[in-house]
Amino acid sequence: MVMQIIFLIVAVVTLGSAVMVVTVRNLVHAALWLILSLFGVAVTFALLNAPFFTVVEVVIYIGAISILMIFAIMLTRRTMQETGRSVNPGWWLAAFLSLVLFAGLLWMFSTWDGFSTTLPDLPAGVDQVRELGIALVSPNMYVLPFEVASVLLLAALIGAIVVAWERKS
Amino acid sequence: MIPLSYYLVFAAALFCIGLYGVLARKNAVTILMGIELMLNAVLINVIAFWRYRSPDQITGQAFAVMVFAIAAAEVAVGLALFISIYRRRNTIAADEIDLLKW
Numbered sequence: 001m002v003m004q005i006i007f008l009i010v011a012v013v014t015l016g017s018a019v020m021v022v023t024v025r026n027l028v029h030a031a032l033w034l035i036l037s038l039f040g041v042a043v044t045f046a047l048l049n050a051p052f053f054t055v056v057e058v059v060i061y062i063g064a065i066s067i068l069m070i071f072a073i074m075l076t077r078r079t080m081q082e083t084g085r086s087v088n089p090g091w092w093l094a095a096f097l098s099l100v101l102f103a104g105l106l107w108m109f110s111t112w113d114g115f116s117t118t119l120p121d122l123p124a125g126v127d128q129v130r131e132l133g134i135a136l137v138s139p140n141m142y143v144l145p146f147e148v149a150s151v152l153l154l155a156a157l158i159g160a161i162v163v164a165w166e167r168k169s
Numbered sequence: 170m171i172p173l174s175y176y177l178v179f180a181a182a183l184f185c186i187g188l189y190g191v192l193a194r195k196n197a198v199t200i201l202m203g204i205e206l207m208l209n210a211v212l213i214n215v216i217a218f219w220r221y222r223s224p225d226q227i228t229g230q231a232f233a234v235m236v237f238a239i240a241a242a243e244v245a246v247g248l249a250l251f252i253s254i255y256r257r258r259n260t261i262a263a264d265e266i267d268l269l270k271w
Contacts, residue, residue, distance in 0.1 A: 003170060003171055004170075004171055004175075007171050007175060011175075011179045014179075014183065015179070015182055015183060015186065018183055018186045018187070018206050019186055021186075021190060021199075021202055021203075021206065022186055022187070022189055022190030022193070022194060022199070022202075022203060022206075027196060027198060027199065030199055030202060031202070034202050034205065034206075037206065037209075038205075038209065041183075041209045041212070041213060044176070044179070044213055045212075045213075045216060047171070048176070048216050048217055048220045049220060050216050050219075050220070050230065050233075052230070053212075053216060053230070053233060056234075056237060057212075060237060060240075060241055061205070061209070061240075064241065065205065065240070065241065065244045068244060068245070068248055069198060069201065069202065069244070069248065071248075072198055072248040072251055072252060073198055075252055075255070076198070076251065076252065076255040076261050086194065086195055086196065086199075087193045087194055087195060088192075088193055088194075088195055088263075088264065090193075091192075091193035093192075094188075094189050094192030094193035095189055095193065097188070097189075097192065098185040098186070098188045098189040098192070099185070101184075101185050101188060102181055102182060102185040105181040105184075105185075106178065106181065109174065109177055109178070109181075114173070114222070115172075115173065115174050115177070116172045116173065116174050117172060117173040117221045117222065118170060118172055118173075119170045119171065119172075119220070119221065120221065120224055121224075122224050123224065123225045128227075128230070131227045132227055132230045132231065132234070135227040135230075135231050136231060136234065141227075141231070142231045145231070145235060146231075146234075149234075149235055149238040149239075150238075152238065152239070152242050153238055153241065153242055155242075156241075156242035156243075156245045156246050157245065159245075159246050159249070160245040160246050160248070160249035161249075163246065163249040163250055163253050164249040164252045164253050166256065
């Protein structure tokens with residue numbers, strides 16, 4: 001019961017700040033609401049017994065991605081205080097599509113018999129973080145996807161530098 | 170205890186809010202924020218399915234690590250593109266970046 005109340009509070013805060021992210025006009029405020037929303041997601045991971053992902057969410061999403069976004073907002077300042085509309089003329093169509101998708105997802109869930117699966121016990125005596133670390137570097141599990149992901153990150157890093165490079169003419 | 174349905178409905182709502190942000194907002198950085206919300210909804214789903222359906226296997230967590238890596242790469246390249254576009258055209262409003270439109 002206590003867990004449910006905690007979950008509901010976290011969900012309401014997360015969804016409320018997500019709505020603020022997509023509706024508020026000032027971009028810096030939107031980035032700050034995004035940080036609150038990401039904190040809610042981190043708490044959700046903690047509720048799901050995934051402490052490693054709670055830390056990763058805080059470090060990568062809140063610590064790196066949100067700060068990067070605030071930098072980008074400040075570097076593109078003219079559009080930050082745009083006086084015109086902040087949404088497209090067809091925003092009602094977007095809202096309609098999102099609601100239709102949400103209703104469709106709910107309908108799909110309701111037809112699935114695993115929808116109300118109750119919480120199974122975690123396997124006893126297993127350190128999840130240790131297991132994950134071993135799985136990511138063991139040759140007969142996920143070492144290849146792991147290395148591909150690191151090459152992708154390196155390529156993204158170099159690509160970002162090349163794209164944003166200011167050529168002095 | 171919390172059944173799986175709570176997490177699924179929560180993640181679906183977060184995904185749809187993010188989708189609205191992607192489709193409706195004008196500023197390119199806010200579009201990227203919407204994509205972040207959608208990716209977070211996907212992550213909640215992945216970890217919830219791991220926790221409720223196969224907690225004895227590590228596959229779900231390894232999958233979530235990949236999603237994190239993709240999200241970080243996507244944001245880095247996306248923001249670099251917006252800064253480059255801003256330098257050349259002095260705007261990052263999505264409806265003014267219409268070079269490919271004819």
